[in-house]
Amino acid sequence: MSLDIFAPSKSVVSKGLFGKKIMVYGFNDLGKTYQTSRMEKPYFLSFEKGLSAIDGVPFANIKKWSDFTKVLKQFARNSEKAKELYQTIIIDGTDIMAKYCEKYVSNAYGVNRIKDGNEGFGLWKELETELFFAIDELISLDFTVVFIAHEMVESKDSDRKVPKGDKRLMPLIQDNCDYVIYLKGNNVDEDNNVILSSAYTVQTDEFFARSRFTQTPPFIEEFTAENLEAAIVEGIEKESKVQGFSLVSEDEKRNVYKETKLNYDELMSEIKQVGGQLVEIDKLDEMNNIAEKQLGIGNRVTECKKGQEEVMSVILDEMKELLEEAE
Secondary structure: OOOOOOOOOOOHHHHHHHHOOEEEEEEEEEHHHHHHEEEEHHEEOOOOOOOOOOOOOOOOOOOHHHHHHHHHHHHHHOOOHHHOOOOEEEEHHHHHHHHHHHHHHHHOOOOOOOOOOOHHHOOHHHHHHHHHHHHHHHHHHHOOEEEEEEEEEEEEOEEEEOOOOOOOOHHHHHHHHHHHEEEEEOEEOOOOOOOHHHEEOOOOOOOEEEEOOOOOEEEEEEOOOHHHHHHHHHHHHHHHHHOOOOOOOOEEEEEEEOOOOHHHHHHHHHHHHHHHHHHHHHHHHHHHHHHHHHHHHOOHHHHHOOOOOHHHHHHHHHHHHHHHHHH
């Protein structure tokens, strides 16, 4: 993505379900796992055993935090290959994620519990940081992502239903979801057959729910994968007509939001080129000051290693500014 305030990128909205981030939550046995397993080309990250009664669904059995991060890295590094197989990544058991992360951070710092770390002050900031970067990487993946969670009451002073989970994790997920959908059971019919649960996309005094698209139907009578997709598509299309904007394809949206990757070799080559120009005009001291501001006294940008591309990019920008000012 170009970073130029005088030639900005313009936000766009894509058609359909692909790329959307969705949370589905509610009580047990409402069809959360089954219906999401019927979404387009699913892949489950199973923190709980919701797939034990469903056959033939690709999944990873997540039993520790490193399992989760390993799968994320595979999706990130092999995105195009993964898209040939999968379209929807489903996190089953969202409320369990933070527990695995707590254990991981505690082990990393050599303590049994988060609150025992940092000489008794706790490792809460370290936990928040680990959760943030993992969720950020997950939602940055170019897939539809569905989070499945249980429900709980909001507080001792409120009976309103909200997604269950750690207070450091759930806001990260909810704030980045296009939809938070609450499921409510409908018991059985006169023949004792289970009636499909209903889905809500707008909050009430009874439960929390929301949609970024105000034209999304507030109520889905029968929660199925097909009905969920139809409601989302309908809401997006109506929103575009009401707001007066055109929808784009997912490929067009991907091009708009495409991230510029920093390449070490290319950065170092340009740094040396610009650095040579600065030396020629007697700006060596100023150039070294720029490097030391970012890297510390006595350190030079030409000594940077792979993994330091971001700070190299910042230094290069300041070197270019220095060169422009001198011309």
